[in-house]
Amino acid sequence: MRRPELAALLAGAAGVLCFAPFDLFWLAPLPWLALFALWRQAPDARRAALVGFLFGLGFFLAGVSWIYVSLSVFGGMPWWLAGPATLLFCTAMALYPTLAGWLFKRWQPAGFWRQALWFAVLIAAADWLRGWLFTGFPWLAIGYTQAPPSPLAGFAPLIGVYGLSLLLALSAALLLRWRVGLPVLALLLATGFGLRQLEWTQPVGEPVSVALLQGNIPQDMKFNPDNFVRTLLRYRDMIAAHPARLTILPETALPAFLDRLPPEYLDELSTLARQHGGDIVVGTLTGNPETGYYNSAVSLGSAPQQTYSKQHLVPFGEFIPAGFAWFMAQANIPMSAFSAGPSRPAALSVAGQLVAFNICYEDVFGEEIIRTLPQAGMLANLSNTAWFGRSLAQPQHLQIARMRSAETGRPSLRATNTGMTAIIDARGDVVSALAPFETAVLTGEVRAYQGSTPYIAWGNLGFLVLLLAGAGAAQIRRAASAAGSPAPGADARP
Template sequence: MLSFRAQISWWDYFLAFLAGLVSVFAFAPFAWWPLAFLTPAVFFWLNLKPLLRGQRLRLAWVFGLGLFAGGAHWIYFSIHYFGGANVFLATTMVAAFVVLIALMLMLFGLIVSFFPYQASWVKLLPVFPAAWSITEWFRGWFLTGFPWLQLGHTQTDTFLASYAPIFGSLGVSWLVALGAGALVLILIGERLQKIYAVALIALLFAGGYGLSFINWTQPVGEKLFVSLIQANIPQEEKWLPEFRNQHIQKHIDMMEPRITSSHLIIWPETAIFDTFQQSMDDVVKPLQESFNAAETDLLMGGFQYEQSTDNMYNAIMSVRDLDVYGKRHLVPFSEYTPFLEYLRWLESFIILPYENVAPWKGKVNLQVAGQPMRMSVCYEDAYGEEMITGLPEATMLVNVSNDGWFTGSIEPAQHAQIARFRAIETGRYLLRATNNGISAIINEKGKIVVTGPQYQEVVVEEFAQPMQGSTPYIRWGNWFLIPILTIALVVVGWLGRGKFR
């Protein structure tokens, strides 16, 4: 009787883990983007073996362990240095997070287990890339989602990024996975298959080169001179009441010379650490008078409290008209903790939030500097399909963030790379103001127009062009790519019933 168990060894699992771990170097800040093709290629090659379903699930999980251990370990910085957890507890929590997130990659193993007999070229080209993209899509929304470390994000500076206005970052992930499958075919395929695989990779990049010349959106109105205030407030001081006035004054001092020369000034997330209502008399109203006189707009991060619902929101306020946007997609166990009232006993080990922040249900666009702009707070800009809400009406994207929770880690560079994809997908400039970096003005092609160094006080400023029109991705989001890939898998499975043995 044929046994599949002899087809996989501990070495295979180790190789899958190592491939996942090395994948991290394809992402910012390292940005060795060819690894985004090479490491999945190793993983795909391992999956060509005749394996039992359980073995495929474990293989995918082990790859995920390497990927997220290397690429998402930065949550340790938040839990230990700013959450107050000791080294053992913080390490345990990070390990649990990595184990659980990696479980989502088991969907890849489950999908490909339904294609045990297809020829290698069928697995490498139609099946594995589609399964990979569907798995990334699932990971982006299941249990509120974690769309970090998508393969497509590695391609911000290659021609493959030019596909993002059509298919989004998930579509670019599919193309990268397709290229990875082609690499394996170059190594193991027959002569004609090798030629086709080389031609496929060349075609992917040639197509991206051609698409790079297409302008999906068009300028509207005059350019705006924008100033982003990066005050570099130390995270350990940010929430201390005794520093409140000092920190606010620092933002004011940095922006004051620019009130008459800028069309728009943006403060980062929670630049005011209390509510706008509490700061109305001593901060908001005086600033409103100054900006009304100068006919300049100011966006600043803080907290919005609604007495009618007793809800607190992580928010952005347009100071001139006191209009507010609140964060819609919250971070579990950071901005809200399920059953918080029953977990207070944990405060002897780790700092818990005083109260939960509520998800915003209101509008997503604010009218500033004469333009409707799509607001987002912190890691909301990681969710491409959510960011197209409010478009094409919005002519610019604005993100305020505070990656100070992960000071010294690779997270801020990863976050900035993800943000660039939102600009590419929507054909809009993205204005990104952060507390200590990476603040940047990003154009509609995802290129950084101007940025500032991390962990320094700096005002990042330059002209930004409002844009109008719709990219294909604005119109259909992920609801074009994912159904097509699903249908393709069904068709391949139906046509390949025993035919590719």
């Protein structure tokens, strides 16, 4: 392996340090600065594509290694199949920076400023494309490195996480010439800090007491029939010991179909909720062979029973893509054939509040979260990340949730099986959180918020306008500029 290719692989792996749990957000420009320098120095588009591929491979192998944990340790897949499957997935994700590298060199503009802008456009476009193509995998979009407390988080309510990817990549590229890059980065940080002081949304009504349950049920015991009654009793006792107006249990906390749960047990939970004039939202399974099976959140208590069913399903985890039944036969993943819930879900009216619920992986998709806003006053996520063990997945997921709050100006409630159970304020800061892999209840008081951020109103449209404007500015008169300038790649001075 040549020195540039090795540097790309190592720089990609180092990029993971900028995300949770390491949270070195201030380091984030450096790995992408290295990628920009390597692309500029590449002699042709093929070599730039190879550099992009190795950067992406190092990045995803280091960042989403928990996929192997879910397949092998908890999914029961033999290591000799889980290992190659994880490598194949990371290889597929690395194709996005591969394409970006090829495009950068194929249409590399003349002039440092245009090259930096073209680089930023391609990096941000790759993040955005990865977020929706083939159902989407937006995990580790580089904008997440700038979740609060980064000053750049001030831009989140305007242009969302992909807009932050654009700003970060531009800053990184400009730092190649530090006399130019440092003032630009300082200006962006100062502007972001100023935007963080704006109140896009306002609290409304009285605080509501909440209890978020972390049952800490081991994944290998979760669907074990011998552990079923013990699981139900654990959650019942936790609810009784921590009364609140709004109590939320994790995803599939009650590991059975709703109509197969003991009616007296559900009546007991409803009674506990009504004693405090509130509601309990439980993660469970709903549906039947005729209508399909759903991963759902169901309310019990003072309000009429309501159901939210997960609508953005995880490939292989919750549905089997066509032609891959043989692959899933090698794993022991229960309930991997769900149907998608309504694509335009309604917020649930619980504990006197309108709450926008989502389940597990769904809060990675910012434009889907805003479908029930601005009507809903808070966000709530039910997750079971026990599938990923003691890996990077849980802190990374909490960082994603913080970004959703920063984008929408809404507090977030996260009830998880093994972590990270947390209360996040409307600015995206963690108010309180439970230690992972402990059986505990997080209690607190949360106020709903009203109003709308630009991101709620426009979603990713603001980012896409910036992206197209940046692409146009980078490529305008490219051919004419190239006629009187050095060939692409020749201007590689730092």
